[in-house]
Amino acid sequence: MRRIDGPVAFRGGGFAPVERLWAAAATLIGLLALWQLGCSAGVIPTLFLPAPENIAIELWHLMISGELWKHLSASLVRLAIGWSLGTVFGIGLGLAVGLWSALRSPGMAVVSALFPIPKIALVPLFIIWFGIGEGSKIATLGFGVFFPTVIATTSGVDNVPRSLIRMGQSFGLSTGAIVRRIVLPGALPAILSGFRVTTSIAIVLLVAAEMIGAERGIGAFVLSAGNLYDTDALMAGIVVLSVLGLLLAWVIGLLERRLLGWR
Amino acid sequence: MSDGLRLVLHGVRHAYRDLTALQDIDLIAEPGEVLVLVGPSGCGKSTLLGIMGGLLSPTTGSVRIDGTIADDCLNPLTYVFQDFALLPWRTVAGNVALVLDKLPRSERAARVAEVLALTGLSEFGRAWPRQLSGGMRQRVGIARALAVRPACLLMDEPLSALDAQTRDLLLEEFVGLIERARTTTVYVTHNLAEAVRLGQQIVVLSRRPGRIREVVRIDRPLAGRSATDRDLLRIESELWRLIRDDAAAAEREMEHAPH
Numbered sequence: 001m002r003r004i005d006g007p008v009a010f011r012g013g014g015f016a017p018v019e020r021l022w023a024a025a026a027t028l029i030g031l032l033a034l035w036q037l038g039c040s041a042g043v044i045p046t047l048f049l050p051a052p053e054n055i056a057i058e059l060w061h062l063m064i065s066g067e068l069w070k071h072l073s074a075s076l077v078r079l080a081i082g083w084s085l086g087t088v089f090g091i092g093l094g095l096a097v098g099l100w101s102a103l104r105s106p107g108m109a110v111v112s113a114l115f116p117i118p119k120i121a122l123v124p125l126f127i128i129w130f131g132i133g134e135g136s137k138i139a140t141l142g143f144g145v146f147f148p149t150v151i152a153t154t155s156g157v158d159n160v161p162r163s164l165i166r167m168g169q170s171f172g173l174s175t176g177a178i179v180r181r182i183v184l185p186g187a188l189p190a191i192l193s194g195f196r197v198t199t200s201i202a203i204v205l206l207v208a209a210e211m212i213g214a215e216r217g218i219g220a221f222v223l224s225a226g227n228l229y230d231t232d233a234l235m236a237g238i239v240v241l242s243v244l245g246l247l248l249a250w251v252i253g254l255l256e257r258r259l260l261g262w263r
Numbered sequence: 264m265s266d267g268l269r270l271v272l273h274g275v276r277h278a279y280r281d282l283t284a285l286q287d288i289d290l291i292a293e294p295g296e297v298l299v300l301v302g303p304s305g306c307g308k309s310t311l312l313g314i315m316g317g318l319l320s321p322t323t324g325s326v327r328i329d330g331t332i333a334d335d336c337l338n339p340l341t342y343v344f345q346d347f348a349l350l351p352w353r354t355v356a357g358n359v360a361l362v363l364d365k366l367p368r369s370e371r372a373a374r375v376a377e378v379l380a381l382t383g384l385s386e387f388g389r390a391w392p393r394q395l396s397g398g399m400r401q402r403v404g405i406a407r408a409l410a411v412r413p414a415c416l417l418m419d420e421p422l423s424a425l426d427a428q429t430r431d432l433l434l435e436e437f438v439g440l441i442e443r444a445r446t447t448t449v450y451v452t453h454n455l456a457e458a459v460r461l462g463q464q465i466v467v468l469s470r471r472p473g474r475i476r477e478v479v480r481i482d483r484p485l486a487g488r489s490a491t492d493r494d495l496l497r498i499e500s501e502l503w504r505l506i507r508d509d510a511a512a513a514e515r516e517m518e519h520a521p522h
Contacts, residue, residue: 166318167348171362171411172338181361185352262352262391 050232055239058232067221072240074216075206078134082141083202090146090198091191094153099183111150119144119201120208127213137209137217144205145198152194156187189263192256199248203241218244267294267447268330268339268414270315275324277310283472284310285321290466290475292415294330297441297448297485299458301502302468302476303510308451309345309419311473315449316340316417330447332414337365341413345420347400349392355379356388359407378406381440398429405440415447422457431490434460438485455502459495460488467502470509470516477505 032052038044039051046054062068097107119140126136126143160183168178210219218237225233275288285307292298300308313319315326317340332339342348349358356375363371379385382402392400401421408416421437422430434457441448441461452458458465459481467477479498488495 163344163346163348164350167342167344168361170316170318170338170340170342171407173362173364177364182350185350188352260352262393 047231050235054232055235058236059239062233062236068236068240071216071218071221071237074214075210075218075244078137078141078209078217079202079206082138082206083145083198085138086142086145086202087149087195087198089142090149091153093146094150094191095157095179095183095187097150098154098157098187099179107150108154111147115147115151119205123209123212132213137206137214140209141202141205144201148198148201149191149194152190152197153187156190156194157183159190160186189260192252192260195252195255196249199252200245203245203248207241267296267445268328268332269294270298270415270447270449271327271329272311272315273325273327275311275314275321275326277307277314277319278322285314286472286474288324288473288475290478292447292449292464294447295445296463297450297461298464298466299450299452299462300466300468301452301455301458301506302473303470303506303513304453305513305516306468306470306509307473308453308468311468312417312419312449312451316342318342328415330414333412336412336414338362338411339414341408341411341416343401343404343408343416343418343421345423347392347397347404347424349400349403351392353392354388355384355390355392355395355403355406358392358403359410362407362411374410378410381409382406382436396429397425398433401425401433405437409440409444413446415449416441418448418450420451420453423453430454430457437461438488442485455499455506456490458502459499460490461485465498465502467505470513476509 035044035049036052039046039049039053044051050058059068093103093107093111096103097111098104122143123136123140126139130136130139164182164186165178168182173181206217207219207222210217211223214220218240222234222237222241225231225237270292272288272290275285276283277285288311290298300311302308310319314321317326328339350361353361356379359375359378360371363374366374375388376385379388382405384399384402384406387395387399392403395403401424404421422433425433438461448461450457450461462479463481463485465479465481466475467479468474469476479502481495481498483494
């Protein structure tokens with residue numbers, strides 16, 4: 001037995017991180033400032049890692065010369081077509097696998113077998129199948145986006161409460177109406193989370209595909225700059241890819257806020 | 264308004280693989296009657312309701328409906344769910360409109376407004392389900408059910424997820440709604456006070472496999488019944504006497520069931 005006497009200590013709180021925009025901006029600006037300082041002081045050799053200032057100047061030159069748009073537009077077209085194809089087919093198969101027993105096991109077997117293959121390893125095969133042109137690059141992107149989309153959609157469908165589907169059936173809704181009005185909106189949070197993953201995968205595969213046999217595109221530009229030891233241009237290309245990734249994440253965030261406002 | 268449906272169950276048995284949930288169920292819910300199903304946990308009340316509503320298929324036996332239904336009835340057998348089953352991504356009005364697909368847009372809006380007014384939800388048409396209390400959510404469930412002008416309401420423990428005060432208030436509203444609409448109603452509950460307040464035919468099921476153990480009839484209008492009525496309290500204790508041993512045995516069975 002022991003006696004206790006004193007105020008009750010607070011044990012709650014925490015485990016609830018809050019997003020602070022200013023902290024994110026301050027971190028990035030701080031890192032950039034450190035990097036610039038390091039280069040200006042000669043601590044970081046600019047031959048291997050150019051200063052942010054030089055990268056910004058290079059980016060400006062690329063913009064006003066039209067070179068940046070030439071490469072960026074080619075990449076954006078490939079990204080849009082490849083990602084859209086992979087997403088549309090991925091959502092279609094994901095819904096089918098999530099809803100119908102006849103497709104469940106065969107679909108998941110194919111997905112499980114093909115998903116782990118590094119898609120970059122398939123680029124040479126796609127070049128043989130679709131040629132060195134746009135076909136092989138779009139196929140690489142589409143293939144890479146397709147499997148994570150199937151998995152995200154199937155898991156979203158699995159998480160739709162069956163009681164809601166039974167409710168739809170009990171009111172005599174058609175199968176199509178149940179899929180459109182109950183299953184798809186219920187699976188949407190998982191599908192949109194999948195978009196965050198697939199846009200990143202798409203950018204990685206875009207660069208890889210463009211590094212093999214493309215004249216235009218950010219990947220081709222970065223490779224060519226590297227071959228010429230033009231690190232200012234190389235880093236400018238990498239910054240463009242980073243900004244592209246940030247923009248896509250922002251667009252998906254907007255979509256989430258618009259479509260998932262009910263949460 | 265419909266004259267109501269007669270619901271006839273004949274020789275219904277239901278099994279999940281080797282486990283028989285229901286056995287030898289023969290019963291009739293007459294048009295406009297409130298039939299209440301009571302019994303210990305796991306006796307198959309909700310399974311039986313699922314079979315009546317066509318959401319589950321009986322292993323053997325049949326369920327038939329006969330009677331006349333109104334021209335504006337969109338879904339003769341209509342459920343009210345224990346967990347409300349509202350779509351969280353649709354507003355209150357959107358949840359009700361979901362089941363009115365077959366109506367032209369203008370008629371749909373009018374019917375949504377009508378049932379929201381009937382259930383006291385007119386102010387909440389644009390609210391999201393997450394913004395409502397449990398009682399309000401169940402009102403939306405009731406509004407959705409009434410919107411299709413049902414001929415038979417199948418209510419699966421509609422008040423069990425609510426607190427005691429909300430339950431009492433909603434129960435009184437159910438009495439009013441059922442009396443006005445005169446729909447055949449099958450009401451599943453484990454609450455015997457609810458059973459005697461609403462039931463005209465109370466079917467007591469035994470523990471698994473659920474069989475009809477007793478049928479108790481209360482030939483008194485719903486409007487005149489009160490929670491302190493001696494006759495009703497006597498019937499309630501009689502129902503408890505019928506269920507008590509089975510309920511205790513069912514409880515022990517659950518405790519010993521492998522987790």
